[in-house]
Amino acid sequence: MILGALEAGGTKMVCAIGNEKGEILEQVSIPTETPDITVPKLISFFREKRIEALGIACFGPIDLDRSSETYGYITTTPKLAWQNYNIVGTFKKELGVPVGFDTDVNGSVLGEHTWGIAKGLHSCIYITIGTGVGVGVIVDGRLLHGMMHPEGGHILLHKLPQDTYESFCPFHKNCMEGLAAGPAIEGRWGQKAFYLMDREEVWELEAEYIAQALVNYTLLLSPQRIILGGGVMHQTQLLALVREKFKKLLNGYVKTKEIEDLENYIVLQSLDDKQGIMGALKLGMMELEK
Ligand code: ADP
Numbered sequence: 001m002i003l004g005a006l007e008a009g010g011t012k013m014v015c016a017i018g019n020e021k022g023e024i025l026e027q028v029s030i031p032t033e034t035p036d037i038t039v040p041k042l043i044s045f046f047r048e049k050r051i052e053a054l055g056i057a058c059f060g061p062i063d064l065d066r067s068s069e070t071y072g073y074i075t076t077t078p079k080l081a082w083q084n085y086n087i088v089g090t091f092k093k094e095l096g097v098p099v100g101f102d103t104d105v106n107g108s109v110l111g112e113h114t115w116g117i118a119k120g121l122h123s124c125i126y127i128t129i130g131t132g133v134g135v136g137v138i139v140d141g142r143l144l145h146g147m148m149h150p151e152g153g154h155i156l157l158h159k160l161p162q163d164t165y166e167s168f169c170p171f172h173k174n175c176m177e178g179l180a181a182g183p184a185i186e187g188r189w190g191q192k193a194f195y196l197m198d199r200e201e202v203w204e205l206e207a208e209y210i211a212q213a214l215v216n217y218t219l220l221l222s223p224q225r226i227i228l229g230g231g232v233m234h235q236t237q238l239l240a241l242v243r244e245k246f247k248k249l250l251n252g253y254v255k256t257k258e259i260e261d262l263e264n265y266i267v268l269q270s271l272d273d274k275q276g277i278m279g280a281l282k283l284g285m286m287e288l289e290k
């Protein structure tokens, strides 16, 4: 089975051809400009490949309500050229194949659940900490959508008194994304996160905010495993700090075999940063089976 996968991001579009085993046979990356410039390039990549279905894991917010007139649209994104863009409709029309559609992070959690470190679990979450923060959720074996889809990057946190940085989220002064995404680290400390590796206070604070968010996700969603990905998590020293602070904040309230074993509860992505594109493959497969 030959499937197409598109991981649509704010800076780049990753296009891949793969199969039902999650194997990626070919992959290209195309910069995200306006739909007029970018979409024809994406379509010409997929058109020659004789795919049976396409899966799109997309930056958001997006409309996932199949009964809505704007199902398959990118909706209120701050990327103005993509606002109200009918991405599913366009690819369906141009390629003539079923098109599966979900958020980028639901794609990643699906990839990890199908082929990665969350295989066999019924509930898990994936959090990306990169240019933004997003949370993909599987509960009882199904991707969580609800009213639209979770926007777990914008949950409100307790800002530490010594932190004088103004959030970079234009909507919230103390949301997870505004305080802890890559650009927030950069804005707070005046340097790219990559170059702050040796500054202990940077990662202490970052781990505190990540841990606060994870405690909230654990309490609300009851995942069996929490998977962390995104550029900021390339700071490998973060993981141990996050586990330590998570334990402190939860303060013994939840006692399960999973929580007793934090090394296997809070983990890094396991698919070599291919979880998103592999999840998009699976979205295409699921649409084909519908
Ligand atoms: P995106 O979120 O745009 O898909 P990434 O997940 O790669 O992309 O996240 C990019 C962000 O991650 C940037 O803010 C960058 O500064 C940060 N980042 C990338 N690599 C590292 C690193 N090794 N250490 C710390 N931060 C990093």
Ligand code: ZN
Pocket (backbone or CB within 6 Å): 153, 154, 169, 170, 171, 172, 175, 176, 177, 178
């Ligand atoms: Zn916010």
